[in-house]
Amino acid sequence: MSQPELVLAGMPLGNSDDVTLRFLSLARSADVVVCESRRTAQTLLKRHGIARPDADFLILDEHSSEEDVQDLLGLISAMRQILLVSDAGMPVFCDPGSNMLLKAEQRGWRITVLPGASALTLATVRAGINGAFFFAGFPPRETAERRRFFQGLGKRAETVVFYETPYRTAKTLEEMKQALPGSEKVFVGIDLSGENERVFRFRLAEAERVAKQIPKGAPVIILDRTREERNA
Incomplete structure (x- = not known):
C-alpha cells in the first residue's frame, strides 16, 4: 500500500x-481537509462551489497538543491524500502544521507544497523591498521580553519585517518609538490584498500621530532600512 500524500x-x-485552479482541484479530491477553523475552510470552499460535509474537516490549531497531532496522524494514515491549510496564507509558516509535517515526513509520507498567498511576500513587494531582510516573526507577549525584542531590532543593520496581532498595532508602534531612533523608516500594511487594505509610510518619530489613523486589521510591520534612492 502506498504512503499518503500530505x-x-x-x-x-x-x-x-x-x-489557484490546482488548489480547487485538490480541495475537491482530497480525502480530508485539515484546517485551523472548519468554518473558515468550509466557507471558502462553498464560495467556489465545493460542498463538503463537516466530517471532512479535521482541526489542527494553535491549541493542538503533541498527542492531538499523533492522534490525527493515526486517524488519517490510511487515507490517500490529505489537504492541510491554515486560516489565511501558508500553513506551517507562523501557523500550525510544523509538527504534523515533520512527523508525516518521518513516516515516509509524500509531502507536496502548493504555492499560495503569503503576507510576508505581499508586504515586502508592496513596500518595495528588493534586497535582504530579516524576518522577526511575532513579538513576544510579555512586557520585558517585548522591550528586549524591539531593542534587539535596533542592533540589526538590515530591513526587518515582523507580524503583529490586529489589536496591538498602536501599542507596538509606541514600544518601537521608545526603543528605536525616531529617524527609522516604517511601513505598515493592514489587511493586504483585502477590500480594506491600508498602507502607511512614516518616520518612527511620527508613530503616535499615524497610529490614530491605522484601523484594526492584520498588520505587517517593516523597518525599512534600504537606501533612500534605489537603483532603477
Whole structure:
C-alpha cells in the first residue's frame, strides 16, 4: 500500500478569489481537509462551489497538543491524500502544521507544497523591498521580553519585517518609538490584498500621530532600512 500524500496549500489573505485552479482541484479530491477553523475552510470552499460535509474537516490549531497531532496522524494514515491549510496564507509558516509535517515526513509520507498567498511576500513587494531582510516573526507577549525584542531590532543593520496581532498595532508602534531612533523608516500594511487594505509610510518619530489613523486589521510591520534612492 502506498504512503499518503500530505498537501500543504495556501489560503487567501484578504480576497477569497485569490485561489489557484490546482488548489480547487485538490480541495475537491482530497480525502480530508485539515484546517485551523472548519468554518473558515468550509466557507471558502462553498464560495467556489465545493460542498463538503463537516466530517471532512479535521482541526489542527494553535491549541493542538503533541498527542492531538499523533492522534490525527493515526486517524488519517490510511487515507490517500490529505489537504492541510491554515486560516489565511501558508500553513506551517507562523501557523500550525510544523509538527504534523515533520512527523508525516518521518513516516515516509509524500509531502507536496502548493504555492499560495503569503503576507510576508505581499508586504515586502508592496513596500518595495528588493534586497535582504530579516524576518522577526511575532513579538513576544510579555512586557520585558517585548522591550528586549524591539531593542534587539535596533542592533540589526538590515530591513526587518515582523507580524503583529490586529489589536496591538498602536501599542507596538509606541514600544518601537521608545526603543528605536525616531529617524527609522516604517511601513505598515493592514489587511493586504483585502477590500480594506491600508498602507502607511512614516518616520518612527511620527508613530503616535499615524497610529490614530491605522484601523484594526492584520498588520505587517517593516523597518525599512534600504537606501533612500534605489537603483532603477
